[in-house]
Amino acid sequence: MDMASLLLISIPVGFLGSLTGLGGASILIPLLVFFGIPVKEAIASAMVSIVATSSGSASAYVRERLANIKIAMYLEMFTSVGAIVGASITTWIAPVYLYFFFAAFLTTSFLRIGRRRGQHLLRESGFSHWLELEGSYFDEALKENVRYQADRPLLGGLGMMVAGLAAGMLGIGAGAFKVTVQENILKLPPKVASTTSNFIIGMTALAGTSVYLFSGLLNVTLMAPMAVGTTIGAIAGGRLLNRISARYLRILFFFVVAALIVQMAYKGIRVW
Amino acid sequence: MVERETEGSGETRLETWVSYVLIIGVLLSLVLELAGIFLFYRSSRSIGISQSRWMFLQGRDFFALLIDLLRETLTTYSTVRLMALGVAVLILTPYVRAVMSVAYFASRKNIKYTIITAFVLTLLTVSLVSH
Numbered sequence: 001m002d003m004a005s006l007l008l009i010s011i012p013v014g015f016l017g018s019l020t021g022l023g024g025a026s027i028l029i030p031l032l033v034f035f036g037i038p039v040k041e042a043i044a045s046a047m048v049s050i051v052a053t054s055s056g057s058a059s060a061y062v063r064e065r066l067a068n069i070k071i072a073m074y075l076e077m078f079t080s081v082g083a084i085v086g087a088s089i090t091t092w093i094a095p096v097y098l099y100f101f102f103a104a105f106l107t108t109s110f111l112r113i114g115r116r117r118g119q120h121l122l123r124e125s126g127f128s129h130w131l132e133l134e135g136s137y138f139d140e141a142l143k144e145n146v147r148y149q150a151d152r153p154l155l156g157g158l159g160m161m162v163a164g165l166a167a168g169m170l171g172i173g174a175g176a177f178k179v180t181v182q183e184n185i186l187k188l189p190p191k192v193a194s195t196t197s198n199f200i201i202g203m204t205a206l207a208g209t210s211v212y213l214f215s216g217l218l219n220v221t222l223m224a225p226m227a228v229g230t231t232i233g234a235i236a237g238g239r240l241l242n243r244i245s246a247r248y249l250r251i252l253f254f255f256v257v258a259a260l261i262v263q264m265a266y267k268g269i270r271v272w
Numbered sequence: 273m274v275e276r277e278t279e280g281s282g283e284t285r286l287e288t289w290v291s292y293v294l295i296i297g298v299l300l301s302l303v304l305e306l307a308g309i310f311l312f313y314r315s316s317r318s319i320g321i322s323q324s325r326w327m328f329l330q331g332r333d334f335f336a337l338l339i340d341l342l343r344e345t346l347t348t349y350s351t352v353r354l355m356a357l358g359v360a361v362l363i364l365t366p367y368v369r370a371v372m373s374v375a376y377f378a379s380r381k382n383i384k385y386t387i388i389t390a391f392v393l394t395l396l397t398v399s400l401v402s403h
Contacts, residue, residue: 003309003319037321048359052298055365059294062287069287073373073385076392084399131384202294202366203392209363210399213337216330221321223329224305224355227362231298 001035003225010049010229017175017230018057018198018237019244020253024230025050025205026106026172027256030263037222039095043171044217047087047209049226050173054202056234061195068135068192071150071182072199078157079178079204082164087211090169098170099268105166106261108177110254128153137192141245151187159185160200168208173201176257190249286376290369297365304358312351329356334400338364367396 009031010024017024025046032042061067090098128134133150150156159181167174175197182193212218313319331337341357344350370393377385 001321003312003321006321007309048362051362051366052301055294055298055362059291059298062294063291065284065287069283069290069373070385073389073392077388080392080395084395203370203396206363206366207396207399210334210396213329213331213334213363213400216328218329218359219321219323220327220329220352220355220359223359224309227359228302228305228309231302 001037003221006222007225007229010226011233014049014053014056014230014233015237016233016252016256017053017173018234019240019249020175020194020256024053024173024226024234026175026260028226028230029102029171030260030267032222033099033267034263039098040090041217041219041222043090043098044209044212044215045219045222045226046171047205047212048218048223049230050167050171050205051202051209052227052231053234054173054198054200054205056231057237058195058199058202060235060239061198064137065135066137066191067195067199068133068188069199070131070135071133071186071188071192072196074131074133074153075157075160075178075182075196076200076203078161079164079167079200080207082161082166083168083204083207084211086165086168086170087208088168090171091211091215091217096268096271099264099271101166102170102172103261103265103268105170105172105174106176106257106264108180110257125149125151125153133186135192137189139189139191140243146189146192148187148189148192150182152185156181156186164204164207167201167204168211171208171212173197173205175201176253194249283376286373289372289376293369293372294365297361297368301358301362301365304361305355306358308351308353308355308358311354315351326352329359333402334360334363336401367393367400370396 013027014024017027028049029042029046033039058067128150131153133153136145136147139146163174163177163181178197179193182188183190338360341353341360344353345357373389374393377389
């Protein structure tokens with residue numbers, strides 16, 4: 001594999017990562033491992049592409065008022081702490097465990113599939129209102145205004161700390177888990193959860209990257225083409241998201257995650 | 273026809289600024305990285321992924337590393353440094369967003385969000401400079 005092919009592969013990966021809220025790294029790391037890149041190097045370098053994917057798509061989501069920056073900033077307190085601890089664990093753990101942790105963590109993504117529409121209906125919560133964790137957006141697919149308020153912010157914060165830990169440890173955005181926490185615990189609408197997750201991912205990745213920078217695992221010839229490709233893909237995905245129905249996004253999400261779990265588990269078993 | 277009622281988080285000015293910071297940071301890093309890859313190919317006639325130790329970014333203080341990269345890019349011709357500078361700009365982008373958020377909420381006298389954003393900024397700063 002060379003930089004040109006990595007750049008080209010990263011474009012559809014960034015596109016998918018943006019649409020599904022997974023972030024590109026969850027897809028890129030199994031691909032890099034498949035092409036023979038050491039797993040720790042793949043994890044560390046993918047962290048930087050997460051910053052690119054997140055920033056590229058989040059710029060559109062924030063401008064369209066889909067991502068809620070106050071909810072994001074509140075949750076970043078938890079994810080950043082988790083990411084620093086998680087990345088520190090990865091620098092000393094045996095690589096073989098990372099394949100299984102990666103596959104196991106991705107299975108938590110399916111928690112999201114069972115969620116029913118309508119659960120985000122507004123519930124008054126005093127603490128959440130005090131924290132200003134509320135807002136509204138116009139859904140292009142439903143052609144209606146959606147008002148929302150985050151439910152159980154403390155429990156949601158703890159869930160996001162676990163997401164940050166996994167993100168730092170596995171070099172992924174842990175977008176699926178973050179979206180799950182936001183939809184199932186904070187009871188946010190799917191599009192707000194997905195776009196706010198994308199916004200948070202960049203900050204979580206930055207926290208994790210600082211640990212990998214110290215460890216000397218950041219390969220420029222991997223990071224540069226990945227960052228360019230995923231950014232282009234993420235910007236395109238960001239522009240499409242609000243026009244695609246939530247049902248199609250869920251189906252896409254299911255197939256992408258299933259393929260990634262199989263690939264990483266298979267690789268782990270072979271290395272074992 | 274439904275009247276649009278999109279308020280996001282209600283902080284319209286900050287949302288606009290954040291959006292610009294993110295897109296400018298990403299575009300600048302894209303330009304630097306693409307230029308680095310192109311010039312790397314022109315000078316070495318190779319675009320293979322390298323495991324040479326020169327290809328790895330390492331430092332105990334991100335900001336010191338960023339200044340070194342800037343100085344080296346301006347004073348010497350190094351395509352790898354150019355790619356590395358692009359990556360460093362990308363890493364810096366969410367950090368700038370965090371700085372801007374603290375300044376915004378402090379200027380609006382929103383104590384809650386000044387504390388929340390300052391906590392994240394402090395954590396990031398410590399993790400980027402204290403290894």
